[in-house]
Amino acid sequence: MFIRKLGALSLMTLRRTGRMGLFLAKTFFFAVTPPLKFTQLLRQIQFIGFQSVLVIFLTGAFSGMVIGLQGYYTLSRFGSAALLGPMVALSLIKELGPVLSALMVTGRAGSAMTAEIGIMRITEQIDAIELMGLNPLRYLVVPKFLAGILALPLLTAIFDVVGIFGGYLIGVKLLGIGEGTYFGEMANYVRMQDITEGVYKSISFGVLISWVCCYKGYHVGFGAEGVSKATTQAVVLSSVLILFWDYILTSALF
Amino acid sequence: MIITENLCKSFGDLKVLNGVSLQVEKGEILALIGGSGHGKTVILKHVAGLMKPDRGRVYINGKDIYSLRGDELEQLRSRLGFLFQSGALFSSLTVFDNVAFPLREKTRLNEQEIRERVLAALEQVGLKGAENKYPAQISGGMIKRTALARSFVRNPEIMLFDEPTTGLDPVIAHTILDLIKSIHKDLQFTGIIVSHELSRVFQIVQKVAMLHEGTILFVGTPEEIMASSNPAVRQFITEVFDSRLRNTL
Numbered sequence: 349m350f351i352r353k354l355g356a357l358s359l360m361t362l363r364r365t366g367r368m369g370l371f372l373a374k375t376f377f378f379a380v381t382p383p384l385k386f387t388q389l390l391r392q393i394q395f396i397g398f399q400s401v402l403v404i405f406l407t408g409a410f411s412g413m414v415i416g417l418q419g420y421y422t423l424s425r426f427g428s429a430a431l432l433g434p435m436v437a438l439s440l441i442k443e444l445g446p447v448l449s450a451l452m453v454t455g456r457a458g459s460a461m462t463a464e465i466g467i468m469r470i471t472e473q474i475d476a477i478e479l480m481g482l483n484p485l486r487y488l489v490v491p492k493f494l495a496g497i498l499a500l501p502l503l504t505a506i507f508d509v510v511g512i513f514g515g516y517l518i519g520v521k522l523l524g525i526g527e528g529t530y531f532g533e534m535a536n537y538v539r540m541q542d543i544t545e546g547v548y549k550s551i552s553f554g555v556l557i558s559w560v561c562c563y564k565g566y567h568v569g570f571g572a573e574g575v576s577k578a579t580t581q582a583v584v585l586s587s588v589l590i591l592f593w594d595y596i597l598t599s600a601l602f
Numbered sequence: 603m604i605i606t607e608n609l610c611k612s613f614g615d616l617k618v619l620n621g622v623s624l625q626v627e628k629g630e631i632l633a634l635i636g637g638s639g640h641g642k643t644v645i646l647k648h649v650a651g652l653m654k655p656d657r658g659r660v661y662i663n664g665k666d667i668y669s670l671r672g673d674e675l676e677q678l679r680s681r682l683g684f685l686f687q688s689g690a691l692f693s694s695l696t697v698f699d700n701v702a703f704p705l706r707e708k709t710r711l712n713e714q715e716i717r718e719r720v721l722a723a724l725e726q727v728g729l730k731g732a733e734n735k736y737p738a739q740i741s742g743g744m745i746k747r748t749a750l751a752r753s754f755v756r757n758p759e760i761m762l763f764d765e766p767t768t769g770l771d772p773v774i775a776h777t778i779l780d781l782i783k784s785i786h787k788d789l790q791f792t793g794i795i796v797s798h799e800l801s802r803v804f805q806i807v808q809k810v811a812m813l814h815e816g817t818i819l820f821v822g823t824p825e826e827i828m829a830s831s832n833p834a835v836r837q838f839i840t841e842v843f844d845s846r847l848r849n850t851l
Contacts, residue, residue, distance in 0.1 A: 472690035481676040
């Protein structure tokens with residue numbers, strides 16, 4: 349009995365993973381083949397990117413400030429407070445910037461993507477699009493997918509810059525580290541490769557968020573309860589996958 | 603011409619369609635009747651190609667729709683209009699933009715031509731003046747009429763109506779059915795209509811099919827079904843007419 353249940357569960361998981369994989373493959377295909385719904389893409393960049401700037405700004409500022417504070421006290425114990433600049437910058441550029449930006453975008457825009465597509469599914473709007481001879485993936489999913497890929501690295505860059513200035517406020521203005529030391533050491537220790545690592549991570553997180561959130565909306569259950577479940581699942585799954593993928597990328601590639 | 607051949611469909615353990623075969627001739631409207639939850643909408647969605655059967659085929663104008671791909675399927679769908687039970691209007695678009703949507707996306711008409719076609723369609727369904735309203739700002743009857751305008755704005759050859767009068771008061775319901783009748787007169791489309799407004803629907807259709815427990819129990823003209831001695835058909839007809847009478851009283 350247990351073996352049968354385990355087998356059924358494995359098959360179901362395999363089927364769902366396969367369906368998600370197929371969804372991603374189709375989305376990729378439609379994203380690189382014309383026509384592209386350019387107006388929809390701009391609208392989505394505005395929604396996922398521009399409308400997330402404030403929350404990214406606030407998160408980045410406070411993250412930089414707290415790293416500045418904690419970093420200063422920790423480094424002071426070893427007499428290395430001068431290295432606060434590189435510590436803040438590297439923490440933000442390599443890890444916290446991409447990960448926290450992705451988590452914020454998941455909460456703000458990812459959940460909205462799932463809910464929007466889910467509501468369109470349960471109210472038969474997606475069926476209507478299909479019956480007009482339009483491809484719902486091309487029309488609804490691809491613009492969100494591309495917007496996620498384009499917006500995430502830009503939001504992460506904003507997060508990093510604001511975070512570095514947050515660390516500056518605490519380290520230089522509040523705790524008295526020299527301005528030249530803070531930025532000079534940062535320039536010495538941060539390599540271009542560190543920045544590209546962060547960019548690669550944020551692009552892959554953009555793919556992850558758009559993929560999971562659009563898939564969950566597209567394959568929503570029934571009624572309002574189905575949409576609410578799908579939205580919760582999308583946020584939880586995206587967040588877990590972001591952290592998991594972050595570990596894989598950090599350990600395997602860099 | 604629409605032909606469904608031995609359609610079978612199950613959802614998990616629930617068998618909804620168990621060998622449904624129907625034929626609707628060119629220019630004819632068929633009323634599909636039967637109890638709620640018996641699979642009438644499922645049949646319409648199979649005819650539109652939105653669902654795939656476990657077994658069976660659907661032919662539209664001689665073409666097996668499940669074998670069509672890409673451009674061929676798109677071409678078929680450009681000749682098909684579907685009125686959804688909920689209307690399925692795009693909530694982020696105005697009434698005008700909802701009706702203009704298929705023209706903007708799937709035709710090469712310029713904005714002036716689109717405007718003329720949309721305004722004419724809205725006038726035909728009595729929605730002149732409501733162009734700039736959003737679906738959330740209009741009544742259920744207006745939603746159905748907007749959806750109706752959107753479904754025929756491209757002059758389809760085939761139209762499928764999924765309970766076009768459900769949830770509407772009798773006056774609005776009759777208006778919608780009269781509109782369908784007048785659009786049929788203009789376009790001569792081939793259609794299937796799912797409705798419980800039997801008395802009115804029987805005046806606009808040429809054929810009636812009754813779905814019962816996953817199969818077609820009866821096919822004939824409205825006069826033939828009214829005269830049928832089949833106990834299940836009689837019971838259904840009597841119940842529908844009784845409930846309509848109760849609602850009216």
